[in-house]
Amino acid sequence: MENSKDRLILKILPYLGILAVLVIWELIVDLGIVPNTLLASPIQVVKLFFIKLNTADPDGAVLAVHIATSLKEALLGYSLALIIGIPLGLAMGWFVIVEGLARPIFEMIRPIPPVAWIPLAIFWFGIGLTGKAFIIWASGVVPCVINSFVGVRMTNPTFIRMARTYGASDWEIFKQICIPSALPMVFGGLQVALAASWTALVAAELIAADTGLGFLITMGRRLLMPDMIVLGMLMVGLTGVVIGVIVDKVEKRLVAGVRR
Amino acid sequence: MISANREAKVTVTNLTKSFGDLLVLNDVNFNVGDGEFLCIVGPTGCGKTTFLNLLSKLMPPSKGNICINGEIADPKKHNISFVFQEPSCLPWRTVKENIAYGMEVKKLPQQEIEERLEKTMKLVGLTDCANLYPNQISSSMEQRVAIARAFAAKPDLLLMDEPYGQLDVKLRYYLEDELIRIWQEFKTTVIFVTHNIEEAVYLAERVLILSNKPTTIKAELKVDLPRPRNFLDPEFVEIRKKVTELIRWW
Numbered sequence A: 001m002e003n004s005k006d007r008l009i010l011k012i013l014p015y016l017g018i019l020a021v022l023v024i025w026e027l028i029v030d031l032g033i034v035p036n037t038l039l040a041s042p043i044q045v046v047k048l049f050f051i052k053l054n055t056a057d058p059d060g061a062v063l064a065v066h067i068a069t070s071l072k073e074a075l076l077g078y079s080l081a082l083i084i085g086i087p088l089g090l091a092m093g094w095f096v097i098v099e100g101l102a103r104p105i106f107e108m109i110r111p112i113p114p115v116a117w118i119p120l121a122i123f124w125f126g127i128g129l130t131g132k133a134f135i136i137w138a139s140g141v142v143p144c145v146i147n148s149f150v151g152v153r154m155t156n157p158t159f160i161r162m163a164r165t166y167g168a169s170d171w172e173i174f175k176q177i178c179i180p181s182a183l184p185m186v187f188g189g190l191q192v193a194l195a196a197s198w199t200a201l202v203a204a205e206l207i208a209a210d211t212g213l214g215f216l217i218t219m220g221r222r223l224l225m226p227d228m229i230v231l232g233m234l235m236v237g238l239t240g241v242v243i244g245v246i247v248d249k250v251e252k253r254l255v256a257g258v259r260r
Numbered sequence B: 001m002i003s004a005n006r007e008a009k010v011t012v013t014n015l016t017k018s019f020g021d022l023l024v025l026n027d028v029n030f031n032v033g034d035g036e037f038l039c040i041v042g043p044t045g046c047g048k049t050t051f052l053n054l055l056s057k058l059m060p061p062s063k064g065n066i067c068i069n070g071e072i073a074d075p076k077k078h079n080i081s082f083v084f085q086e087p088s089c090l091p092w093r094t095v096k097e098n099i100a101y102g103m104e105v106k107k108l109p110q111q112e113i114e115e116r117l118e119k120t121m122k123l124v125g126l127t128d129c130a131n132l133y134p135n136q137i138s139s140s141m142e143q144r145v146a147i148a149r150a151f152a153a154k155p156d157l158l159l160m161d162e163p164y165g166q167l168d169v170k171l172r173y174y175l176e177d178e179l180i181r182i183w184q185e186f187k188t189t190v191i192f193v194t195h196n197i198e199e200a201v202y203l204a205e206r207v208l209i210l211s212n213k214p215t216t217i218k219a220e221l222k223v224d225l226p227r228p229r230n231f232l233d234p235e236f237v238e239i240r241k242k243v244t245e246l247i248r249w250w
Ligand SMILES: Nc1ncnc2c1ncn2[C@@H]1O[C@H](COP(=O)(O)OP(=O)(O)OP(=O)(O)O)[C@@H](O)[C@H]1O
Pocket: B019, B022, B024, B042, B043, B044, B045, B046, B047, B048, B049, B050, B051, B195
């Protein structure tokens, strides 16, 4: 009895927390403690959410279009980051030549925050899909390379020696031993890369875009609509959580496939 | 140095290895006969693992040669298997796939692989866990997988580095008998390294005794006892004492 009651309380607590924040937030705005021009109340945000579902004004696109734009950019940049970063990191971990060639360049680029690429990216690609995909790629590729590299480097040396005594070539050892052994680490990098990509995306859209969730936030500022700013922020968070969950599911599948 | 009726399969001449200033192996010479079971005993840290690493070409020697069938040893050309002291089963492969690994590297035809798999797994008693992963079996089972993998590749030379070092005594006796059975079945040439004298005398046809660093072969002893051997047999005890003496002496 004690126990089930405790568990019920634990289940309810998070909702209570959220509810409390919402109520306090609503009160702060309603009672005028913070002026409405600076902060929108939750009810206003929800109202705007339903309005934006099918109204393009005043920022030029309905909510679904903003989300679609952001998703398209994110997925394009993210998948390019995986396609280039994972093989590169794996190869850097095993082949001395690849490491020798790529490591210095990588170490030079690595400390540059992805948002620092934004001006150049606009300069090169404009404010469309390509420019943003580039920025997201630049931020997602770093964790992909690092995780794959470390994954290969952590390969149990006994496995490598075992393969070598059977006469396996360097390439066979890479394929049969290093890659499978690095996979859990590589999959672990998927989440990290996603978080980095999503952050960079919003930053890029804040600065240069004509649709997208980051753009929605900027428009809220320009049009002096705090409810639109908050709506944009919430949508960024929610969409991020949803893709995070999807990637997590995929990752679990893949890791289970590798069976460790 | 080897039984008169057998040809030398492996010839080691002037084998020398130093790490910087540290001379580990000093001018080691010996032969191994075709199908012979040779045990090498030596004090800890005398360079036994280094010695096997040289034989398997995992490390280049500072001087000297290892020849298999008269040719300089080369893992790409010769068929060498190595059972390591540490667990070496690939966690992403099942027991069966692990045993097949060596044969896959050798690019044997699939049918041959299947036949050898079946035979080896039966010999080692792993048929029931063919589809389990290494994390689902005990560590002694894992070591048997490694041994099965080594034999299944039908090596010209099988190197074993204290494969039973971490197992308890009872299990070791059992696995030693099993090892002898597989060896008799496959007629493989085996070099078995251990610091356990009793184990060496139980298994070997011939025992090489290594000195302390810089290591050379200090003595060699034939063990001409019938199998299965008995630890309590006075002759066995006699030989064991002799080996112990030889090791202590230097
Ligand atoms: N890669 C290396 N670099 C430098 N010194 C080494 C290297 N490998 C081994 N040694 C040295 O060579 C000596 C022999 O080492 P080795 O591991 O071959 O001994 P061992 O007889 O196998 O010991 P154990 O009984 O503990 O397994 C040791 O003194 C060790 O410090």
